[in-house]
Amino acid sequence: MKDVKEIVLKQHTNLMNSRGVNKQSSEDMTFGRDDAIDSLGIVEFILGVEEELGIELDGCLQKIRLSKTVGEVIQIIEEFCKNS
Structure with missing residues:
Protein backbone atom coordinates (compact mmCIF):
# COMPACT_ATOMS: atom_id res chain seq x y z
CA MET A 1 0.00 0.00 0.00
CA LYS A 2 1.20 3.48 -0.78
CA LEU A 15 -2.51 22.84 -3.38
CA MET A 16 -1.40 25.52 -0.92
CA ASN A 17 1.46 26.51 -3.20
CA SER A 18 -0.91 26.76 -6.18
CA ARG A 19 -2.99 29.18 -4.11
CA GLY A 20 -0.03 31.39 -3.23
CA VAL A 21 0.60 30.02 0.25
CA ASN A 22 4.29 29.16 0.44
CA LYS A 23 4.18 26.67 3.32
CA GLN A 24 5.01 23.03 3.85
CA SER A 25 2.04 20.95 4.98
CA SER A 26 2.06 19.42 8.45
CA GLU A 27 -0.29 17.17 10.38
CA ASP A 28 -1.31 19.91 12.81
CA MET A 29 -2.18 22.40 10.07
CA THR A 30 -5.86 23.32 9.93
CA PHE A 31 -7.89 23.49 6.75
CA GLY A 32 -8.97 27.01 5.80
CA ARG A 33 -7.24 29.06 8.44
CA ASP A 34 -3.63 28.04 7.78
CA ASP A 35 -3.74 27.08 4.14
CA ALA A 36 -6.22 29.33 2.28
CA ILE A 37 -8.04 26.26 0.92
CA ASP A 38 -11.78 26.72 0.44
CA SER A 39 -14.42 24.05 -0.23
CA LEU A 40 -13.48 23.86 -3.92
CA GLY A 41 -9.86 23.39 -2.87
CA ILE A 42 -10.86 20.50 -0.62
CA VAL A 43 -12.49 18.84 -3.63
CA GLU A 44 -9.27 19.32 -5.64
CA PHE A 45 -7.27 17.95 -2.73
CA ILE A 46 -9.48 14.84 -2.43
CA LEU A 47 -9.33 14.19 -6.18
CA GLY A 48 -5.54 14.41 -6.12
CA VAL A 49 -5.29 12.00 -3.19
CA GLU A 50 -7.71 9.57 -4.87
CA GLU A 51 -5.71 9.65 -8.08
CA GLU A 52 -2.39 8.98 -6.36
CA LEU A 53 -3.78 6.21 -4.18
CA GLY A 54 -5.82 4.69 -7.00
CA ILE A 55 -8.99 4.55 -4.87
CA GLU A 56 -12.28 6.38 -4.48
CA LEU A 57 -12.88 7.96 -1.09
CA ASP A 58 -16.67 8.23 -1.46
CA GLY A 59 -17.18 6.28 1.75
CA CYS A 60 -15.37 8.83 3.88
CA LEU A 61 -15.91 12.17 2.11
CA GLN A 62 -18.18 13.56 4.82
CA LYS A 63 -15.61 12.77 7.53
CA ILE A 64 -12.86 14.39 5.47
CA ARG A 65 -14.94 17.54 4.93
CA LEU A 66 -15.60 17.79 8.67
CA SER A 67 -11.93 17.32 9.58
CA LYS A 68 -10.17 20.18 11.27
CA THR A 69 -6.56 19.19 10.61
CA VAL A 70 -4.48 17.48 7.97
CA GLY A 71 -3.58 14.83 10.57
CA GLU A 72 -7.26 13.94 10.99
CA VAL A 73 -7.58 13.51 7.23
CA ILE A 74 -4.57 11.19 7.19
CA GLN A 75 -6.12 9.05 9.94
CA ILE A 76 -9.50 8.90 8.17
CA ILE A 77 -7.96 7.86 4.85
CA GLU A 78 -5.64 5.29 6.46
CA GLU A 79 -8.60 3.75 8.31
CA PHE A 80 -10.69 3.77 5.12
CA CYS A 81 -7.90 2.02 3.17
CA LYS A 82 -7.45 -0.57 5.91
CA ASN A 83 -11.17 -1.39 5.94
CA SER A 84 -11.67 -1.42 2.17
Whole structure:
Protein backbone atom coordinates (compact mmCIF):
# COMPACT_ATOMS: atom_id res chain seq x y z
CA MET A 1 0.00 0.00 0.00
CA LYS A 2 1.20 3.48 -0.78
CA ASP A 3 2.13 5.84 2.07
CA VAL A 4 -1.09 7.74 2.77
CA LYS A 5 0.62 10.29 5.02
CA GLU A 6 3.24 11.14 2.39
CA ILE A 7 0.62 11.50 -0.35
CA VAL A 8 -1.76 13.63 1.74
CA LEU A 9 1.03 15.98 2.86
CA LYS A 10 2.33 16.30 -0.71
CA GLN A 11 -1.11 16.99 -2.19
CA HIS A 12 -1.88 19.53 0.53
CA THR A 13 1.45 21.32 0.05
CA ASN A 14 0.99 21.42 -3.74
CA LEU A 15 -2.51 22.84 -3.38
CA MET A 16 -1.40 25.52 -0.92
CA ASN A 17 1.46 26.51 -3.20
CA SER A 18 -0.91 26.76 -6.18
CA ARG A 19 -2.99 29.18 -4.11
CA GLY A 20 -0.03 31.39 -3.23
CA VAL A 21 0.60 30.02 0.25
CA ASN A 22 4.29 29.16 0.44
CA LYS A 23 4.18 26.67 3.32
CA GLN A 24 5.01 23.03 3.85
CA SER A 25 2.04 20.95 4.98
CA SER A 26 2.06 19.42 8.45
CA GLU A 27 -0.29 17.17 10.38
CA ASP A 28 -1.31 19.91 12.81
CA MET A 29 -2.18 22.40 10.07
CA THR A 30 -5.86 23.32 9.93
CA PHE A 31 -7.89 23.49 6.75
CA GLY A 32 -8.97 27.01 5.80
CA ARG A 33 -7.24 29.06 8.44
CA ASP A 34 -3.63 28.04 7.78
CA ASP A 35 -3.74 27.08 4.14
CA ALA A 36 -6.22 29.33 2.28
CA ILE A 37 -8.04 26.26 0.92
CA ASP A 38 -11.78 26.72 0.44
CA SER A 39 -14.42 24.05 -0.23
CA LEU A 40 -13.48 23.86 -3.92
CA GLY A 41 -9.86 23.39 -2.87
CA ILE A 42 -10.86 20.50 -0.62
CA VAL A 43 -12.49 18.84 -3.63
CA GLU A 44 -9.27 19.32 -5.64
CA PHE A 45 -7.27 17.95 -2.73
CA ILE A 46 -9.48 14.84 -2.43
CA LEU A 47 -9.33 14.19 -6.18
CA GLY A 48 -5.54 14.41 -6.12
CA VAL A 49 -5.29 12.00 -3.19
CA GLU A 50 -7.71 9.57 -4.87
CA GLU A 51 -5.71 9.65 -8.08
CA GLU A 52 -2.39 8.98 -6.36
CA LEU A 53 -3.78 6.21 -4.18
CA GLY A 54 -5.82 4.69 -7.00
CA ILE A 55 -8.99 4.55 -4.87
CA GLU A 56 -12.28 6.38 -4.48
CA LEU A 57 -12.88 7.96 -1.09
CA ASP A 58 -16.67 8.23 -1.46
CA GLY A 59 -17.18 6.28 1.75
CA CYS A 60 -15.37 8.83 3.88
CA LEU A 61 -15.91 12.17 2.11
CA GLN A 62 -18.18 13.56 4.82
CA LYS A 63 -15.61 12.77 7.53
CA ILE A 64 -12.86 14.39 5.47
CA ARG A 65 -14.94 17.54 4.93
CA LEU A 66 -15.60 17.79 8.67
CA SER A 67 -11.93 17.32 9.58
CA LYS A 68 -10.17 20.18 11.27
CA THR A 69 -6.56 19.19 10.61
CA VAL A 70 -4.48 17.48 7.97
CA GLY A 71 -3.58 14.83 10.57
CA GLU A 72 -7.26 13.94 10.99
CA VAL A 73 -7.58 13.51 7.23
CA ILE A 74 -4.57 11.19 7.19
CA GLN A 75 -6.12 9.05 9.94
CA ILE A 76 -9.50 8.90 8.17
CA ILE A 77 -7.96 7.86 4.85
CA GLU A 78 -5.64 5.29 6.46
CA GLU A 79 -8.60 3.75 8.31
CA PHE A 80 -10.69 3.77 5.12
CA CYS A 81 -7.90 2.02 3.17
CA LYS A 82 -7.45 -0.57 5.91
CA ASN A 83 -11.17 -1.39 5.94
CA SER A 84 -11.67 -1.42 2.17
